[in-house]
Amino acid sequence: MKILFILCDNPFRASCGMGSSVKEIIDGLAKADESIRIQVLDLRSNDGHQTITDQIEVFSCGYRDGLGSDFIVQTLMNAPIQIIYGIKNLRRPDVIHLQDWTSIAVGNALASYWGGDIKSVYTTQLSYTLLLEDLAKESMAAPPVDQAIVAEIERLERESIQSSDRAIFLNRSDQTRLNGPHDSQVIPHGIHLGDVLSIPFEEKKLPGDHPVKLLYFGRIDTMKNVGRLLDARLPSGVDLIVMGGEAGSNPELYQRLEDLARDRDHLHRIPFTAGDDKFHIIRAADAVIFPSIHEPFGLVGLEALACGTPLIASFAGGMSGYLDEACAIRIDGLGAEAIENAIHRFMTMSDSAKEAMVRNGLNVCKRFSWKDPVERHHRLYRDLTHDGKPA
CATH class of the missing domain: 3.40.50.2000 (Glycogen Phosphorylase B;)
Structure with a gap:
């Protein structure tokens, strides 16, 4: 064949x-x-x-x-x-x-x-x-x-x-x-959950001086709602790390990110990384944020769950087929204020609630091989x- x-x-x-x-x-x-x-x-x-x-x-x-x-x-x-x-x-x-x-x-x-x-x-x-x-x-x-x-x-x-x-x-x-x-x-x-879990964890130091690291990774594109993520006001003590490159991204939005990252001490762009290094970076983050407007499936969400990293997501499109509020924090809306509110909910969650969310996320991954x-x-x-x- x-x-x-x-x-x-x-x-x-x-x-x-x-x-x-x-x-x-x-x-x-x-x-x-x-x-x-x-x-x-x-x-x-x-x-x-x-x-x-x-x-x-x-x-x-x-x-x-x-x-x-x-x-x-x-x-x-x-x-x-x-x-x-x-x-x-x-x-x-x-x-x-x-x-x-x-x-x-x-x-x-x-x-x-x-x-x-x-x-x-x-x-x-x-x-x-x-x-x-x-x-x-x-x-x-x-x-x-x-x-x-x-x-x-x-x-x-x-x-x-x-x-x-x-x-x-x-x-x-x-x-x-x-x-x-x-x-x-x-x-x-799907996700190769066993392969992700078997990667020996390598400690990664993410950029920024603030104690909480919020990670976005993927294309820098309007569809991914990156513009409104950049508009959102972050709580004090939070660094936003954007892992993505120019290739495959919206040129104007990518340039805006680069310009803002030079002016803001809490905003950082790092190159997109594949393979084991990508999963090390996801694990090093305190949470992954994924505020997409349109998403046919949303593999980023599944990768975050597999790494045991709390997920803040819009549940748009295909994400609604595998996410619920037991395994992720829903962004209730797609505007900058909705993103801010979801980040605030994450910041005020107890450690036990985060641990339960991570366990539920790993169970979701078991259904999507x-x-x-x-x-x-x-x-x-x-x-x-x-x-x-x-x-």
Whole structure:
């Protein structure tokens, strides 16, 4: 069975949660079935060909710098170059798996070129349509993109969901809001809890002179509500550490963060860190804050719970599928004042209440292993291709 994944990231040099989650699926598939051959077409970077294993190859042909309006126009304009690159370098697959709207034009064109009975799978890793709706609810400006382009992206999204051989969503709310077909599936992400718990804890000193360390990590983006987090007034004695880089972030918001960090003694930006170091930093924090406006799943929340670090979160989108107030502090609203109130609730919690919240969070993680989504993807591909080989 040959599968082509198309996405705006390189899973093996991931710059965002989508790339990281696709890597988990790919690695799991390769381990489950030695006959599977996987190609990845990365529409973000421009690194050429990369052999990962004898089962996995990555082909990169992209030009993405940030998440402003230029990225959206650039995505559509780059498609012809990427289609030609795919024709010249890729082998015809049995399944093309598109990860969100950024991969639709390229994936559809390649399927048409190769012809035959290629099966299509579409995952709503991120819906531009729903993101704009959620920003509008908060009276927040969307990227300044021509409305004709926005309408075309929405058309592509909805058409791909309906016309693909199988549609996948990360949460039930997105499935309902985008009118997912009756045979569409909700397959959430997961966490390797045992692996996280087995990492020997390495003491990390986080920046700042205040005793309480509040950590945000991920993309510096409007969708993540970073602007309002920066607007929030922190209690005395609190340092806010933002772990994230320029790659994959909103350029204007990233620059605002950099400017404010130079002026405020309680605000600090550190580079995004992957692997064990990321989990050391999460464990070193007193709490993780995750105030997103729109979140297809929200892997950051699950990673915080797995580290035993108290979580302050908005419960937006996919987070509502695994968070409750027994395992996390809910931000009751999405404005700066709501963020301030949630931080105050954390600061006034007793140690025993925090310990109970951490225990409940670890129990949540036990229900969200990566094993289940990998098995469900494998079964889905086999069903579509009528490949009866045992897993």
